[in-house]
Amino acid sequence: xxxxxxxxxxxxxxxxxxxxxxxxxxxxxxxxxxxxxxxxxxxxxxxxxxxxxxxxxxxxxxxxxxxxxxxxxxxxxxxxxxxxxxxxxxxxxxxxxxxxxxxxxxxxxxxxxxxxxxxxxxxxxxxxxxxxxxxxxxxxxxxxxxxxxxxxxxxxxxxxxxxxxxxxxxxxxxxxxxxxxxxxxxxxxxxxxxxxxxxxxxxxxxxxxxxxxxxxxxxxxxxxxxxxxxxxxxxxxxxxxxxxxxxxxxxxxxxxxxxxxxxxxxxxxxxxxxxxxxxxxxxxxxxxxxxxxxxxxxxxxxxxxxxxxxxxxxxxxxxxxxxxxxxxxxxxxxxxxxxxxxxxxxxxxxxxxxxxxxxxxxxxxxxxxxxxxxxxxxxxxxxxxxxxxxxxxxxxxxxxxxxxxxxxxxxxxxxxxxxxxxxxxxxxxxxxxxxxxxxxxxxxxxxxxxxxxxxxxxxxxxxxxxxxxxxxxxxxxxxxxxxxxxxxxxxxxxxxxxxxxxxxxxxxxxxxxxxxxxxxxxxxxxxxxxxxxxxx
Amino acid sequence: xxxxxxxxxxxxxxxxxxxxxxxxxxxxxxxxxxxxxxxxxxxxxxxxxxxxxxxxxxxxxxxxxxxxxxxxxxxxxxxxxxxxxxxxxxxxxxxxxxxxxxxxxxxxxxxxxxxxxxxxxxxxxxxxxxxxxxxxxxxxxxxxxxxxxxxxxxxxxxxxxxxxxxxxxxxxxxxxxxxxxxxxxxxxxxxxxxxxxxxxxxxxxxxxxxxxxxxx
Numbered sequence: 001x002x003x004x005x006x007x008x009x010x011x012x013x014x015x016x017x018x019x020x021x022x023x024x025x026x027x028x029x030x031x032x033x034x035x036x037x038x039x040x041x042x043x044x045x046x047x048x049x050x051x052x053x054x055x056x057x058x059x060x061x062x063x064x065x066x067x068x069x070x071x072x073x074x075x076x077x078x079x080x081x082x083x084x085x086x087x088x089x090x091x092x093x094x095x096x097x098x099x100x101x102x103x104x105x106x107x108x109x110x111x112x113x114x115x116x117x118x119x120x121x122x123x124x125x126x127x128x129x130x131x132x133x134x135x136x137x138x139x140x141x142x143x144x145x146x147x148x149x150x151x152x153x154x155x156x157x158x159x160x161x162x163x164x165x166x167x168x169x170x171x172x173x174x175x176x177x178x179x180x181x182x183x184x185x186x187x188x189x190x191x192x193x194x195x196x197x198x199x200x201x202x203x204x205x206x207x208x209x210x211x212x213x214x215x216x217x218x219x220x221x222x223x224x225x226x227x228x229x230x231x232x233x234x235x236x237x238x239x240x241x242x243x244x245x246x247x248x249x250x251x252x253x254x255x256x257x258x259x260x261x262x263x264x265x266x267x268x269x270x271x272x273x274x275x276x277x278x279x280x281x282x283x284x285x286x287x288x289x290x291x292x293x294x295x296x297x298x299x300x301x302x303x304x305x306x307x308x309x310x311x312x313x314x315x316x317x318x319x320x321x322x323x324x325x326x327x328x329x330x331x332x333x334x335x336x337x338x339x340x341x342x343x344x345x346x347x348x349x350x351x352x353x354x355x356x357x358x359x360x361x362x363x364x365x366x367x368x369x370x371x372x373x374x375x376x377x378x379x380x381x382x383x384x385x386x387x388x389x390x391x392x393x394x395x396x397x398x399x400x401x402x403x404x405x406x407x408x409x410x411x412x413x414x415x416x417x418x419x420x421x422x423x424x425x426x427x428x429x430x431x432x433x434x435x436x437x438x439x440x441x442x443x444x445x446x447x448x449x450x451x452x453x454x455x456x457x458x459x460x461x462x463x464x465x466x467x468x469x470x471x472x473x474x475x476x477x478x479x480x481x482x483x484x485x486x487x488x489x490x491x492x493x494x495x496x497x498x499x500x501x502x503x504x505x506x507x508x509x510x511x512x513x514x515x516x517x518x519x520x521x522x523x524x525x526x527x528x529x530x531x532x533x534x535x536x
Numbered sequence: 537x538x539x540x541x542x543x544x545x546x547x548x549x550x551x552x553x554x555x556x557x558x559x560x561x562x563x564x565x566x567x568x569x570x571x572x573x574x575x576x577x578x579x580x581x582x583x584x585x586x587x588x589x590x591x592x593x594x595x596x597x598x599x600x601x602x603x604x605x606x607x608x609x610x611x612x613x614x615x616x617x618x619x620x621x622x623x624x625x626x627x628x629x630x631x632x633x634x635x636x637x638x639x640x641x642x643x644x645x646x647x648x649x650x651x652x653x654x655x656x657x658x659x660x661x662x663x664x665x666x667x668x669x670x671x672x673x674x675x676x677x678x679x680x681x682x683x684x685x686x687x688x689x690x691x692x693x694x695x696x697x698x699x700x701x702x703x704x705x706x707x708x709x710x711x712x713x714x715x716x717x718x719x720x721x722x723x724x725x726x727x728x729x730x731x732x733x734x735x736x737x738x739x740x741x742x743x744x745x746x747x748x749x750x751x752x
Contacts, residue, residue, distance in 0.1 A: 098549075105549035107559040173566045181559040182549070207566055211574035219581070219689070226667045228685045229678060230581065236678040241584055245577055518551075 009412070009509040024109035025512055030095035031410070032116050033086060038479075040082040040123065043130075047075035049472065052434075052465040060452040068451035069136035070152065076139025078130075081161050082123055084395055085253060088260035089171055089206075090119070092402045093199045095410060097175060099503035099510060100193050102184025102519040107177040115170035122164030129156035138449065140246060143231035143239040147223050155224060158217050165214045168256075172206025175199050184502070186521035193501055193525045194283050198263025201287035205252045205259075205294060213249035216242065243305055247298035255294040257391055258358070259287055261398020262329055265351045268401050269333050270526045271499040272348035273340025277526045279332040286325035293322045303374045312371055319369035326362050330355060341529075346420030347497075350401030353428045357393025361386060364439065379449075382442025385435045393431055400427065400478065407482065408492030412509040415485040419477060426474030433467025500527055545721050557723050564727040568734045571697075575738055578693065582686050582745065585679075592679030594750030596672070599664055600687070601655060605747040608651045609739065615644035616736045619705075623729040629719035631712060638709040638725075641732065645702045652695055659684070687746055694742060697735045704728050 010027045013019075020028060051071050054062040063071065094112065098105050106112050129135055135157045137146040146154050179200050183192070219230050220242070229235020231242045270277050277283065299307060299315030307315075333355055342348070364386040368374050377383060408414055437460040442448075446457050453461070495504040506515050550556040586593050622637025663671035664684050672680040708728050711717065717725060 103549065107549065108563060109547075109549060169570050173563060173570065176566050177559050177563045180562055181555060207570045208573055211570045212577045215574050215577035219577075222685075222689065228666050229682060230685055236585075236589065236676075236682050238584065238588075241581060245580070 008511060010512045011509050013512045024113055026094050026098050026106050026112060029112050029116055030091050033090040033094060037083050037086055040078055044075055044078035044083055047071050051075060052468040054451055055461045056465050058453050058455050058458050063451060065451050070134035072449060073135050073138050074130055077157060080139055081164055084257040084391055085168055086119060087399050088402055089199060089202055092406060093175060096503055097178055097196060097199060099514055100196055100501060101182060101187055102502050103182040104513050106174045107182055108174050111170050111174055115167040119164055119167035122160045125156050125160030125163060129153035141220060143242045146220055147231060155221060158221050162214055162217045165210045168206050169210045172203035175203040184519050184521055191521055191524050194266035195263035197284040198259045198287050201291040202256050202259045204291050205256050209249040209252040212245060216245040240305055243302055247301045251298040252294040255290050257395040259290060261354060261395045264398045264402040265333060265354050268347045268351040268405050269336050270528060271497050272345060273337050273342050274529045275336050275340040276528055278335035282328050283332050286328040289325035297322060300369055303371060304378050316369050316371050320366060323366055330359055346417060346424055347401050347405035349421060349424035350397050350404060354394060354397040357389055357397060361389030361394055377442050379447055380442035381438040381446045381448055384448050385438035385442060388435045408496045409503060409508045411486060412492050413485045413489030414492050415489055416481045419481040423474050423477040426470055430467050430470030430474050434464050434471055437463045498530055560723050560727055564730050571734060578690050585682050589679040592676035593683050595674050596680040596683035597750050600747050602747045604651055604655055605743050608648050609743050611644050611648045612736050612739050615641045616733055618644060619729045619732045623725055626717050626722035626725040631715055634712040634717060634725060635709055638705050638712060642702050642705050645698055649695060649698055690742055694738055701732050701735050
């Protein structure tokens with residue numbers, strides 16, 4: 001990885017394992033996160049592979065019900081708490097926020113490093129639970145599955161998730177303070193890149209929601225440990241209270257996963273359409289609106305949980321309301337594309353894929369927000385397809401877009417553009433083939449979380465497993481050419497995409513102190529097309 | 537780092553002391569918001585079960601010692617006063633005043649924890665600790681057990697915050713005694729004070745909810 005010009009930057013500023021494990025540099029901490037969450041992603045994918053293998057045939061021949069319960073539980077827990085929630089904020093938010101606002105680091109570098117260690121301790125507990133027999137409660141930990149009914153490793157997993165929550169809280173806290181207090185001269189709130197706005201909204205959810213899941217998991221833990229009855233109806237407790245507390249965090253957590261991707265898409269779309277963003281203020285405000293509305297809709301997960309019809313009605317209306325800020329974003333991105341000089345480079349392919357898949361995911365969310373229809377498709381593959389369209393088609397597409405867009409900045413190397421485009425197409429095709437049949441399956445009545453199913457569902461399940469294989473290849477290909485690029489990739493220019501934004505005005509990879517001189521901002525974000533004189 | 541400012545207490549990522557002060561203060565406020573949400577989950581559970589089982593909760597509440605609770609409330613309010621005095625002294629640059637205020641706060645905090653420990657021990661003797669050995673002399677024992685589950689969870693989490701707070705104040709006391717603070721730089725004492733006042737305020741809500749509500 002030795003660059004040819006021997007310039008000092010954050011990667012070669014210091015060597016040795018200590019210089020990484022004790023680093024306070026936000027860029028290095030971002031890389032620590034990148035490696036950790038990639039490993040967790042591979043683990044979560046392994047569980048997905050086993051699930052899809054079992055579902056190839058109607059009978060339970062590959063694994064039995066108990067094992068299958070553990071597989072989908074651990075797939076969900078690893079992917080949500082240890083990959084999707086930290087993914088873009090902890091890697092790209094960490095790396096880019098200080099660069100984008102012209103700061104030397106986040107406000108609290110020690111807290112930042114601590115958040116990574118906290119994450120690792122939580123991951124260690126969860127890994128231990130996985131290796132010593134797994135957990136079978138479903139990622140939602142519903143009581144009494146997680147209290148009286150389960151004899152699997154609920155405790156270790158709960159402790160892992162409890163601990164990891166604090167890494168999320170610390171990251172959110174750090175981002176909020178950084179965005180408030182560390183902006184470069186001239187960088188007013190309405191000149192901030194939309195990536196920063198998206199992370200501000202995400203951080204708000206992290207600090208407001210995560211403490212609630214922490215205390216909820218804590219209560220489940222003490223209930224199991226001391227045989228209390230907080231959620232046990234036999235002892236006067238109420239299992240529905242658990243669902244309320246759980247979804248108070250876990251619904252907003254969906255927006256923790258999707259909002260950062262939306263920020264990424266705003267950056268990529270403007271750059272590869274060579275146009276100013278359409279409706280900057282609306283996109284920025286819609287991020288905050290999503291964060292706020294997101295806290296008021298948790299009851300739509302509980303339409304079939306003896307909720308009063310009036311509560312359900314209000315939750316339903318509010319859930320429809322979330323569609324407004326989401327649609328504002330999609331329409332504004334589309335309007336930005338209109339009349340732009342678009343080039344279809346790899347990051348742009350992922351961003352366009354995001355818009356299409358997120359739109360399908362969002363629209364099917366409206367089906368689920370409708371009271372009557374939700375009862376029909378509740379706990380079926382329709383729900384599974386819907387949230388995978390949001391979390392994988394949306395959040396993960398955005399994450400891959402971010403990887404491809406900022407890879408040259410992070411590593412100072414260019415990857416194979418051709419291979420990257422192939423992988424973008426593979427991911428898009430594979431994803432749709434995996435999950436679109438699941439909408440149909442769910443509508444026809446196939447319930448989620450079963451290892452066996454009636455024969456008539458087999459064709460659609462085989463399609464889904466085929467798609468998952470293509471998707472898997474689509475994920476492995478980038479792993480290969482990105483690692484390859486570290487040694488063989490062309491050296492990246494400071495601004496290979498000719499993008500606006502302060503992060504492109506410093507060399508690739510950036511020096512440890514980010515900027516030789518604190519930048520002064522004199523214009524709004526996305527001042528495309530760039531004047532030739534401004535190109536580095 | 538290369539660009540450490542002339543004032544050693546300004547961390548490298550900040551331009552000046554004013555920026556650091558803004559960031560650190562905001563950071564503590566945001567942290568307190570997360571704390572509020574965490575306690576909020578417990579308060580929600582409490583409100584739900586209190587409204588579901590008002591009689592059992594009132595009966596269970598009678599087994600708490602309101603006199604000790606009230607005394608502890610006064611102790612904690614007193615500690616907030618001494619904390620405020622410590623912050624004021626640090627702003628004025630008085631090393632002795634700061635150390636004295638912090639020490640008094642720690643002493644009062646420990647007094648609170650001592651009384652709390654005594655109360656807990658008493659509950660153990662009476663068999664009012666939830667779990668297999670719980671024994672409640674009265675109707676609706678299950679619901680009374682819920683009350684005591686919440687009582688121990690809420691006061692226990694609060695006491696944990698007191699212990700952490702006392703630790704933080706101890707560090708601040710040592711720093712103050714070594715003359716690390718001045719009229720120009722006293723931010724750590726201020727945000728330590730913010731935290732301490734927050735923990736105090738949580739108790740101001742816990743005391744009436746757990747000890748007083750439903751008492752005749």
